[in-house]
Amino acid sequence: xxxxxxxxxxxxxxxxxxxxxxxxxxxxxxxxxxxxxxxxxxxxxxxxxxxxxxxxxxxxxxxxxxxxxxxxxxxxx
Ligand SMILES: NC(=O)c1ccc[n+]([C@@H]2O[C@H](COP(=O)([O-])OP(=O)(O)OC[C@H]3O[C@@H](n4cnc5c(N)ncnc54)[C@H](OP(=O)(O)O)[C@@H]3O)[C@@H](O)[C@H]2O)c1
Numbered sequence: 391x392x393x394x395x396x397x398x399x400x401x402x403x404x405x406x407x408x409x410x411x412x413x414x415x416x417x418x419x420x421x422x423x424x425x426x427x428x429x430x431x432x433x434x435x436x437x438x439x440x441x442x443x444x445x446x447x448x449x450x451x452x453x454x455x456x457x458x459x460x461x462x463x464x465x466x467x
Contacts, residue, residue: 392416394441396428396465397448406445428465 393410397403398419407417418437420426426433428448438444450461 391443392418392441393443393445394418394420394438396420396444396446399423400447400449403445403447406447429461431466434466 393415395403395407395410395417398407398417399421403419403421407419410417418441420428420434420437424433424437426437428434446465448462448465450458452458452461
C-alpha cells in the first residue's frame with residue numbers, strides 16, 4: 391500500500407505519515423518542501439506513480455475568503 395499525503399509535512403499530515411509508516415505503509419509526502427505544488431501541478435504526476443490512496447490535508451496561509459477558496463478549488467488532489 392502506498393499513500394500520497396498532500397500536505398504530508400504539515401501539522402496534521404506529519405502525524406498521519408508517522409502513523410501510516412508505523413504500520414508499514416509507504417508514504418509519499420506532497421508539499422512545497424518536497425518540490426510538489428498541488429496548485430500548479432509541479433512534480434505531482436511523478437509523485438503519484440504507484441499510489442493507491444490520496445489523502446488531502448492541505449492548508450493555505452491565506453485565510454481571507456477569496457484566497458482560501460481559490461486555493462482549495464485550485465488544488466488538484
Ligand atoms: N492543525 C489542526 O489542529 C487542524 C484541526 C482541524 C482541521 N485542520 C485542517 O487540516 C488541514 C491541515 O492543517 P495543518 O494544521 O496540518 O496545516 P499546515 O501545518 O499548515 O500544513 C499545510 C501543508 O500544506 C502544504 N501546502 C501548502 N500549499 C501547498 C501547495 N501549493 N502545494 C503543495 N502543498 C502545499 C504545506 O507544505 P509545505 O510545508 O511544504 O509548505 C504543508 O505541508 C487544514 O485544512 C486545516 O484546516 C487542522
